[in-house]
Amino acid sequence: MEGVRHAGSASARLPAFAAHVFVDDLGEPALGEDDAHHLGRVLRLRDGEAVTAADGVGRWRPCVFNRGLLEATGDVIVTDTPVPAVTIAFALTKGDKPELVIQKLTELGVDRIVPLHAGHSVVRWDDAKAARNTERFRAVARSAAMQARRARLPQVDDVTTLGELAAATPGLALAHPGGLPITLDTPCVAVGPEGGWTDDELAAVARQVDLGATTLRAETAAFSAGVLLTALRDGRVEARLSPGSRLTT
DSSP: OOOOEEEOOOTTTOOOOEEEOOOSSSSSSSOOOHHHIIIISSSSSTTTEEEEOOOOOOOEEEEEEEETTEOOOOOOEEOOOOOOOOOEEHHHHHHHHHHHHHHHHHTOSSSSEEEOOOOOOOOOOOOHHHHHHOOOOHHHHHHHHHHHHHHOOOOEEEOHHHHHHHHSSSTTTEEEEEEEEEOTOOOOOOOOTTOOOHHHHHHHEEEEEOOOOSSOOOHHHHHHHHHHHHHHHHHHSEEEEETTEEEOO
């Protein structure tokens, strides 16, 4: 019978083995066809090289790669659920920038990523195109999570509107100039298009957070919110009160 151990901190690093993959069943870790090709033909792993395998929901175990298969070599390790969960929503932009946002937010450790149709968004997809792109986004997130050696896959939502997101996400905050400094009191942040939020969108969400004095491109703003929130949660930066000032980081 396999052993199961608790790893403690949700931010604990996985071992820097030759590769990291996701599998359906850690009891009998089996590589999918694409992952087997990636490990064997792209990364050119040799028999006996160490690999970590995860189930995408916080459990992982050490394995070795042997003749195109995985062989478990240690216990299943259970990691804590990150608290609070960090959500970044972002308004869709042209080209491949949405995929870049998905990739980088996944690498940073964001837990939930929400693509948005905003009032000033230039990009408008019909239902069929939105569904196709959402599946692509999830594939990008999976690949990025393997590269980043995450034990958990981020949740990538279907494309939605700000109103629908606000109704389903209590405590949502908008990134907007003049808002409060970002803290873990607002772990769910939505970033608008480069044209900004509409008056109706600003009225729909009471909380606002400020990402800095400079004007950021939409994708940069999403990265910034992800960096700040995950760093605060992991303890890499601390919130503090400076004499005579507001709460800063």
